[in-house]
Amino acid sequence: MGPLKKSKERSLLIGLVWTLCLGVIILRLLWVQTINSDEWIAEARENWVKEEKLRPHRGKIYDRTKEEQLAWEVDAYKFGAATEEVKNPKKTAQILAPLLQIDENVLLEKLTQEKKWVELKHGTKVKYPESVYKKITDLRKKGTLTGIYSLPTSQRKYNGVQAAHVLGYLNMDDKAIGGVESKYDKWLRGKEGYIKYVQSKDGVMLSDQPQEDRPPEHGKDLVLTLDSQIQRQVERKLDEAIKNYEATGGTAIVADPKTGEVLAMASRPTFDPHRYASTLTKENRGNKAVESQFEPGSTFKIVTLAAAIEEGIFNPNATFQSGSIRVGDQTIRDWYPGGWGTITYGEGVELSSNVAFVKLGQQLGAERLIHYIDKFGFGDITAKFGRKTGIDLPAEGNGYFFNRPPYPAELATTAFGQGISVTPIQQVAAVSAIANGGVWCQPHVMKEVWDSEQKKRIKTFKPTKHRIISQKTAKQVRERLRDVVKSGTAQEAEVPGFRVAGKTGTAQKPDPNGRGYLKDKYVVSFIGFAPYDHPDIVVYVAIDEPSSAYGNVSGGTVAAPVARDILKNALQIRQIQPNKQIVDLLK
Known part of the structure; x- marks a missing residue:
């Protein structure tokens, strides 16, 4: 084979190889640009198309005036x-x-x-x-x-610990925990937006306009029923009482009985929402005002009194022997050793006689007493659990009952608030019905929802209401509760210039490790309203385990003075004018 022929064959082979390589490249390009194009485009887009989430602004939370912020960003x-x-x-x-x-x-x-x-x-x-x-x-x-x-x-951001349990907080991942922050999170948090754009190697947008975008929908603002001025006063007075009596804790609620609006709500001990990780403990995690469940004591006597008046059983001039009464195999005694002898039922209410209310409960009978306890919003005591008020705060308690028909002795103690457990907010709702002419109104903390961008109100809270007793009965109960403050166990709750009505309570704490009650461990309380004839506010105060080292600790000596100071301040803030006749008498 000559040199020329070999050269031609070599050139042909090289040509074939190049043709084959070129064919492979062309086939590969066809594959990439057609069959496998979606995969490569998607990979390329990851490199030069950028998508960013646009975080919405969380809504603000205001007090009822819409002038003071309670939570903001x-x-x-x-x-x-x-x-x-x-x-x-x-x-x-x-x-x-x-x-x-x-x-x-x-x-x-x-x-x-x-x-x-x-x-x-x-x-x-x-x-x-x-x-x-x-x-x-x-x-x-x-x-x-x-x-x-x-x-x-x-x-x-928040105003320190003010209304911490009502508001809740955001954790490190911006998740709403507890309170209004959690309950109304969907309103407050808004919706995320996004933006897509083509970027350069350095991440700079290559066009003045993004490929695609959706602006964030900012959260709505909430206007609460809380009055910041009243809230501050309530927390200050509660702190003072707990410190002065070396108590383990306490709670206070101020509400408008006509609307169910909560004007102030405080629980102690409390925490700092800015430093929740270091200040939250097992003892202060819960909102006592809506979560704690304990025996109400004598404040529950208001329900028995209202039932007896509504049914025409209560005769304030009828007499009975105070001191003690035998029910089944138990002897129930008055809080005052030996009682007060033969007294009227009217006096029995003023003096908070247990015997008087046992007798009223017996006259009502089991069926009617159970019926009225249910009507006042506590639930059926033959069930295991009570009924929640439906307040718009998380983790509301519902109370503990008998889970069966109560025995005669149990029904007797129920008539004066012992043997069952209820929540503070249940009691506030029940007594608010007395103050509101017999109409029960659902308690709530949210007043309005606002769209800050459009500057318009988009939702108003409308609580449920229903009549539970007659106006006549409610008026008579208010008069009897006025007597309790005027000349009975709650005299320390009187506010000069106003007529206050209410009831004290001194409840023993059940032993968690067995039957019976803890020695010298009490929850002392007061619940009442003012002015008694046309109530503007209802106040509830409970102090947990005040120290007996300060002498007689009771609802009348510990809780009533706190309620008095709260009532005085709240009435002034709400510009309720004192009764001129009373003021003149005090001069």
Whole structure:
């Protein structure tokens, strides 16, 4: 074979190889551009199409005046590190530790991770105010810090511990926990938006207009029924009482009986929503006003009294022998040793005689007494649990009952508030019905929902209402409760210039480890309203385990004075004028 022929064959072979390679490339291009195009386009889009979520602003929470904010958002910042850009991790950790309030060793561990990006957070240390942002930014500009970047966000703010249990809080992941924040989270949080755009290699938008976008729908604002002025006064007076009597806790509620609006609600001990991780404990986690369930004691006698008057059984001038009464195999005694001898039922109400109410309960009979307890919103005592008021706060308790028809002795003690457990808010709703002319009104804390962008009200809370006793009966009960304050066990609740009506309660605490009650452990309380003839506000105060070292601890000596101060302040704030005749008599 000659040289020429070999050269031609070599050229032909090379040509065939190139033709084959070119054919493979063409086939591959056809495959990529047609059959497998979706996969490659999707991968490319990940590189040059950017999608970002747009966070909505959380709605504000106002008090009833819509002038004072109870919860709102402020600008805040998160911080992260591009670890490859951090020149000196140890020095960086030393500088950041006091600014971020994170342990230096924890920061050093984060900065030396193999990840390209790490968030500089630890525990609840996630968001920081603008003051921290400025300090870190200044250090970065000076070259002291490298690879540290800020991410703008927002942070929820509150007025310290004010109404903490009513409001709830947001945790480090911006999840609503407890209170109004949780109950109305769907209104408050709004809806996320998003933006899609084509970006350059450096992440810069290549067009003035995004490919696709949806603006965030900002959260709605809530106007609560709370009055900030009354709330502050209530918390101050409650704190003073707990401190003065070395009590373990307490709760207080102020409500408008005509509407069911809660004007103030406080529980102690409390927590700081800004520092929930370090201040929340087992003892202060719950809202006592709606969650705690305990024997009401003598404040429950109001229900028995109202039932007896409604049924025409109560005769204030009829007499009975006070001191003690035998029911089944039990002897029930008055709180005052030996009683007061033969007294009238009217006096029995003023003196809070247990015997008087046992007798009234017996005259009513089991069926009617059970019926009226249910009508007043507590539920059927033959069931295991009571009935919630439906207040718009989470974790409401419902009370504990007998889970069967009560025995005669149990029915007798129920008539004066012993042997069953109810919640403070149930009692407030029940007594508000007396103050409201016999109409029971659902308690609530939300007043209105507002769209701040459009500056218009979009929802108003409308509570359920229904009559449970006649106006005539309600008026007579108010008069009897007025006597309790005027000349009975609740005289310390009287407010000069106003006619206060109410009832005290001193309930023993059941022994959680067995039958019977704990020695010298009481929940002392007062519930009442003013002015008694045209009530504007209802007040409930309960102090848990006041120390007996201060002498006689009872609803009349401990809770009634607190209620008096709360009533006085609240009536002034609501601009309720004192009775001129009473003022003249006091001169």
